[in-house]
Amino acid sequence: MKTFKMGGIHPKEYKFSAGIQIQTASIPQQAIIPLGHYLGGPSLPVVQKGDKVKVGQMIGQASGFVSANVHASVSGVVNRIDVHLDASGYKVPSVFIDVHGDEWLETIDKSAEIKRECTLSSAEIIKRISDYGIVGLGGATFPTHVKLLPPPGKKATILIVNGVECEPYLTCDHQLMIEKGEEILVGVTILMKAIDVKRAIVGIENNKKDAISLMQKLAKTFVGIEILPLQVQYPQGGEKQLIDAAIGRQVPTGTLPIEVGAVVQNVATLFAVYEAVQKNKPLFERIVTITGKSLKNHGNFLARLGTPLANIVEQAGGVPEDTGKIVAGGPMMGRALSSLEVTVAKGTSGVLLIPALEAARKNMQNCIRCTKCVVACPMGLEPFLLMSQSERSMWTEMENERVMDCIECGCCSFACPSNRPLLDHIRYGKSIVGKIIRTRQAKK
Amino acid sequence: MVNQLLEKLYEPVRLKNSTNFKNLLAAGKLSNSMNKLIISPSPHVHSGDSVWKNMRDVLIALVPAYLAGLYFFGLGALIISFTAMLSCVVFEYLIQRYLIKGSTSITDGSALLTGLLLSFNLPSNLPVWIVIIGSLIAIGVAKMSFGGLGNNPFNPALVGRVFLLISFPAQMTSWPKPIPFNPAYLDAVTAATPLAILKGQFSEIPSTLNLFLGNMGGSMGEVSALALLIGFVYLLIRKTISWHIPISILLTVFIFTGILHLVNPELFSVSPLFHLLTGGLMLGAIFMATDYVTSPMNPRGMLIFGFGIGIITVVIRVFGSYPEGVSFAILIMNAFTPLINTLVKPKRFGEAKKA
Numbered sequence: 154m155k156t157f158k159m160g161g162i163h164p165k166e167y168k169f170s171a172g173i174q175i176q177t178a179s180i181p182q183q184a185i186i187p188l189g190h191y192l193g194g195p196s197l198p199v200v201q202k203g204d205k206v207k208v209g210q211m212i213g214q215a216s217g218f219v220s221a222n223v224h225a226s227v228s229g230v231v232n233r234i235d236v237h238l239d240a241s242g243y244k245v246p247s248v249f250i251d252v253h254g255d256e257w258l259e260t261i262d263k264s265a266e267i268k269r270e271c272t273l274s275s276a277e278i279i280k281r282i283s284d285y286g287i288v289g290l291g292g293a294t295f296p297t298h299v300k301l302l303p304p305p306g307k308k309a310t311i312l313i314v315n316g317v318e319c320e321p322y323l324t325c326d327h328q329l330m331i332e333k334g335e336e337i338l339v340g341v342t343i344l345m346k347a348i349d350v351k352r353a354i355v356g357i358e359n360n361k362k363d364a365i366s367l368m369q370k371l372a373k374t375f376v377g378i379e380i381l382p383l384q385v386q387y388p389q390g391g392e393k394q395l396i397d398a399a400i401g402r403q404v405p406t407g408t409l410p411i412e413v414g415a416v417v418q419n420v421a422t423l424f425a426v427y428e429a430v431q432k433n434k435p436l437f438e439r440i441v442t443i444t445g446k447s448l449k450n451h452g453n454f455l456a457r458l459g460t461p462l463a464n465i466v467e468q469a470g471g472v473p474e475d476t477g478k479i480v481a482g483g484p485m486m487g488r489a490l491s492s493l494e495v496t497v498a499k500g501t502s503g504v505l506l507i508p509a510l511e512a513a514r515k516n517m518q519n520c521i522r523c524t525k526c527v528v529a530c531p532m533g534l535e536p537f538l539l540m541s542q543s544e545r546s547m548w549t550e551m552e553n554e555r556v557m558d559c560i561e562c563g564c565c566s567f568a569c570p571s572n573r574p575l576l577d578h579i580r581y582g583k584s585i586v587g588k589i590i591r592t593r594q595a596k597k
Numbered sequence: 598m599v600n601q602l603l604e605k606l607y608e609p610v611r612l613k614n615s616t617n618f619k620n621l622l623a624a625g626k627l628s629n630s631m632n633k634l635i636i637s638p639s640p641h642v643h644s645g646d647s648v649w650k651n652m653r654d655v656l657i658a659l660v661p662a663y664l665a666g667l668y669f670f671g672l673g674a675l676i677i678s679f680t681a682m683l684s685c686v687v688f689e690y691l692i693q694r695y696l697i698k699g700s701t702s703i704t705d706g707s708a709l710l711t712g713l714l715l716s717f718n719l720p721s722n723l724p725v726w727i728v729i730i731g732s733l734i735a736i737g738v739a740k741m742s743f744g745g746l747g748n749n750p751f752n753p754a755l756v757g758r759v760f761l762l763i764s765f766p767a768q769m770t771s772w773p774k775p776i777p778f779n780p781a782y783l784d785a786v787t788a789a790t791p792l793a794i795l796k797g798q799f800s801e802i803p804s805t806l807n808l809f810l811g812n813m814g815g816s817m818g819e820v821s822a823l824a825l826l827i828g829f830v831y832l833l834i835r836k837t838i839s840w841h842i843p844i845s846i847l848l849t850v851f852i853f854t855g856i857l858h859l860v861n862p863e864l865f866s867v868s869p870l871f872h873l874l875t876g877g878l879m880l881g882a883i884f885m886a887t888d889y890v891t892s893p894m895n896p897r898g899m900l901i902f903g904f905g906i907g908i909i910t911v912v913i914r915v916f917g918s919y920p921e922g923v924s925f926a927i928l929i930m931n932a933f934t935p936l937i938n939t940l941v942k943p944k945r946f947g948e949a950k951k952a
């Protein structure tokens with residue numbers, strides 16, 4: 154069975170919420186919809202205090218190319234536009250909407266019927282995706298339309314679909330494939346049309362056998378879609394790792410996947426594409442996994458953007474007594490939250506409640522030069538070296554050691570027997586080296 | 598500035614780690630209310646691996662060879678191994694506690710391992726006081742004076758052994774004859790090692806099977822190739838070490854001596870297999886050269902390292918005046934490790950193919 158060839162680890166899976174049907178999270182009394190994105194420019198509000206909005210109405214407009222529109226997830230009245238804490242730990246501009254009823258825009262097709270035929274042209278599809286605020290739902294929230302428009306001179310040859318879900322605990326993509334497999338595959342054909350390719354590969358890790366067999370059965374009714382079971386290994390969901398696993402090509406350092414002709418999209422994104430193109434529905438809700446070792450009702454919830462995480466966690470049985478850390482996202486790359494007031498954003502794939510006794514890091518010891526971090530690194534870097542360079546502010550050396558290649562997967566810190574916080578230091582160095590590179594390019 | 602920043606980052610973690618916090622938690626005096634959440638960067642899980650677990654695995658891998666040593670050399674082996682382990686741990690404790698006045702790390706098992714490895718490299722009829730001196734050199738000079746585990750450029754056990762070899766050449770080169778469960782210690786009957794025999798000192802050479810099982814004169818832990826190989830397989834299964842260093846050493850020695858043997862069988866009468874099975878080669882290749890701290894940090898470097906050790910070993914064995922060269926070869930290559938680490942980088946993802 155295929156997998157990527159360099160580095161990687163195999164953390165315990167703990168997929169408690171696997172196979173649990175998607176439930177609808179209740180609509181909050183007030184939705185707080187963040188306008189910022191982790192990547193790219195923030196959206197600019199196009200509504201004002203006191204405005205009445207319907208579900209699906211645009212409330213934030215993209216600023217610039219790498220940015221995305223934001224739509225109302227609830228109907229009601231705009232209470233105010235103010236800053237609110239988001240998962241990154243910063244306060245970002247957000248639209249506060251007091252909820253009245255649940256009135257959708259009339260243009261949205263709410264029926265459950267699956268529409269396979271797509272009559273739009275490639276340009277129309279891409280415009281729709283951009284208008285309807287579709288971003289990568291795997292966590293990075295990179296605007297999807299940007300990936301569909303290759304730089305001049307480049308042409309995509311294959312669409313690679315990420316159904317890997319390599320993070321422990323999370324099951325939102327898994328469950329989506331089980332329940333909305335056909336819609337996802339229609340989404341695949343739509344994107345294949347948009348970027349004009351004849352072939353698509355859907356990579357799914359082998360711990361989701363039910364999803365693999367279901368999708369394989371469904372794929373027979375489509376043309377050019379191959380379902381590829383992959384050996385379980387983290388970080389297979391990383392774009393470069395997935396491309397390596399699926400078509401055996403390594404994206405050259407410093408370039409984008411399009412260099413090897415690949416466009417990668419996550420299954421949840423494809424479902425959103427399907428809804429946008431076939432159902433006229435902007436992106437205003439997503440599946441969120443709520444899980445943790447001590448939690449009572451693990452689950453996968455369909456939640457409107459802007460729902461406070463506390464509400465959904467409450468629905469899943471409430472915060473367990475012994476919780477010591479709350480993470481938005483998976484345990485390998487998610488962000489620790491200071492509060493459950495944070496609301497569901499486009500990139501919120503899950504909430505993980507970690508018991509206090511497992512939450513604290515152990516004391517770090519000397520590096521024993523065991524090479525386990527080097528072996529684990531999927532990018533072929535030397536984390537122990539980068540960490541010591543970062544501690545000594547050796548930025549030029551770090552750049553030469555290719556710190557910018559680091560995908561911040563955390564395999565190094567995970568594997569280190571001396572509990573060294575490798576990624577913390579590497580991330581810090583990476584941010585400084587990144588700044589240095591940007592100022593150098595600006596001067597040119 | 599960086600440190601301040603990271604200091605901040607870890608504040609809550611330290612709080613949670615303090616014994617006080619754990620006591621309070623155990624006594625139910627702390628509810629984990631929302632304002633006590635730990636905030637730290639990803640990843641939020643850890644493999645659970647630890648220094649002790651790695652040391653433990655190497656200790657377990659040494660058990661077969663230890664049993665073989667006890668079988669062939671009896672009481673003497675028991676005495677020197679315990680002396681070495683105990684004195685290494687005690688020296689480490691004393692130095693950390695009273696000289697450096699810091700916390701002690703004897704629980705990580707590395708001193709214990711150094712002690713056992715040191716004794717493996719000693720003849721079993723060595724007086725206790727010499728063993729203790731060796732331990733002091735290994736821990737005090739080779740390890741602690743460089744800053745403890747992780748900072749020592751040379752393999753501590755080998756430094757201890759080579760120091761003893763140079764200081765006490767007579768005692769260090771009289772090996773007891775292998776007699777099952779030998780009750781004699783200092784007065785054990787001695788025998789020549791096969792390598793010494795080859796240097797023309799004695800006449801009878803043991804059969805290949807005996808060489809493989811370990812029925813020959815030699816240091817306590819080095820004789821049984823079979824037992825050492827069992828340990829090697831265990832380490833590979835546990836992924837404690839990779840195959841690169843041991844295999845490259847053994848292969849280099851085999852090929853190099855094989856070529857010499859083919860070119861001039863008269864002058865180089867020793868078969869390559871004989872080279873593999875005798876002296877400290879197996880022990881050195883599997884357990885001494887693979888020491889984490891003093892070996893290169895990536896597979897490419899490891900292969901170069903192993904190749905170097907192989908070549909130097911053969912050169913010393915065949916052309917030098919010492920019958921055995923593995924220890925020297927490893928120490929010499931230890932000195933090259935930092936250079937190898939700077940020059941040889943791991944294979945990068947998306948590395949540009951050379952045109």
Ligand code: SF4
Binds near residue numbers: 529532558561
């Ligand atoms: S976080 Fe960076 S350095 Fe660490 S293993 Fe991942 S890619 Fe390598």
Ligand code: SF4
Binds near residue numbers: 519523524526
């Ligand atoms: S895993 Fe930890 S102890 Fe091992 S080499 Fe890397 S930093 Fe050092």
